Amino acid sequence: MGPCEVMSDVVFDTQSAGTREQTKQQNRQAILDAAREVFAEMGYQAATVRDIIRRTGLSVGAFYNYYRSKEEVYEALSDDGVRRFRPILAAQYETASDFQTYIRGAIEAYFNFLVEEHRAERVGHAPGERHPHLRTETPEMQAVFEQVRWSISDALGRGGGEAVDADYLAASCIAIAREIGERMVERRPIDVPDAVEFAVQMILGGIPALPRLKT
Numbered sequence: 001m002g003p004c005e006v007m008s009d010v011v012f013d014t015q016s017a018g019t020r021e022q023t024k025q026q027n028r029q030a031i032l033d034a035a036r037e038v039f040a041e042m043g044y045q046a047a048t049v050r051d052i053i054r055r056t057g058l059s060v061g062a063f064y065n066y067y068r069s070k071e072e073v074y075e076a077l078s079d080d081g082v083r084r085f086r087p088i089l090a091a092q093y094e095t096a097s098d099f100q101t102y103i104r105g106a107i108e109a110y111f112n113f114l115v116e117e118h119r120a121e122r123v124g125h126a127p128g129e130r131h132p133h134l135r136t137e138t139p140e141m142q143a144v145f146e147q148v149r150w151s152i153s154d155a156l157g158r159g160g161g162e163a164v165d166a167d168y169l170a171a172s173c174i175a176i177a178r179e180i181g182e183r184m185v186e187r188r189p190i191d192v193p194d195a196v197e198f199a200v201q202m203i204l205g206g207i208p209a210l211p212r213l214k215t
Contacts, residue, residue: 037055082144176203
C-alpha cells in the first residue's frame with residue numbers, strides 16, 4: 001500500500017468518525033425534541049418511553065443506546081435548559097453593582113426564562129403535577145451552583161455586604177428561586193414581578209438574621 005492509499009484511508013476514517021458523531025448528535029437531539037413534546041402534551045407521569053420513541057422514528061434499540069429511561073431523558077432536558085440559562089445568569093453578574101442587584105437581576109432573569117420555557121413547551125400536564133426530583137450533581141447543575149456561589153461571594157464583598165456563608169446562601173437562593181418559580185408558572189395569570197419581589201424580599205429579609213463568618 002502506497003502513501004497515497006494510507007492517507008486516503010486516514011481521511012476516510014476521519015470522515016466516517018465525524019459522520020457517526022453527527023448522527024449520534026442528531027439522534028440524541030431527536031429524542032430530546034420528541035420528549036419535550038410528549039411531556040408537554042401528556043404530562044410527565046403519563047408519558048412512557050414508547051410514546052417518546054414513536055415520536056422520533058427511531059428503533060427501540062436506538063433509543064436505549066442513548067438513554068435508559070424517561071427519567072434520564074428528563075434529566076437531559078433539564079441539563080439542556082441549564083446550559084442555555086448559564087450565559088443569561090453570567091450577564092446578570094457582569095452588570096450587578098452589589099449583592100442586591102445581582103440577586104434581583106438573577107431571579108428576574110430566571111423567572112422570565114421559566115415562563116418562556118413554559119410557553120414554548122405548551123405545557124399540558126395536569127395541574128399540580130410535579131416533575132420528578134432530579135439529582136443535582138450533574139455537571140451542568142453543579143456548574144451553575146458554583147457560578148452562583150462565586151457570584152454571591154464576590155457581590156457581597158463588592159458591595160460591602162455581610163460576611164455570611166456563601167455556600168449555604170447560594171443553596172438557599174437556588175432553592176427559593178426554584179420552588180417559587182415552579183409555583184409561579186402554575187398560577188393564572190402568571191405574575192413574574194410579584195414572584196420576583198416575594199423571592200427577593202425573602203432572601204434579603206433573611207440575611208440580617210444569618211450567623212456571621214468567624215474571622
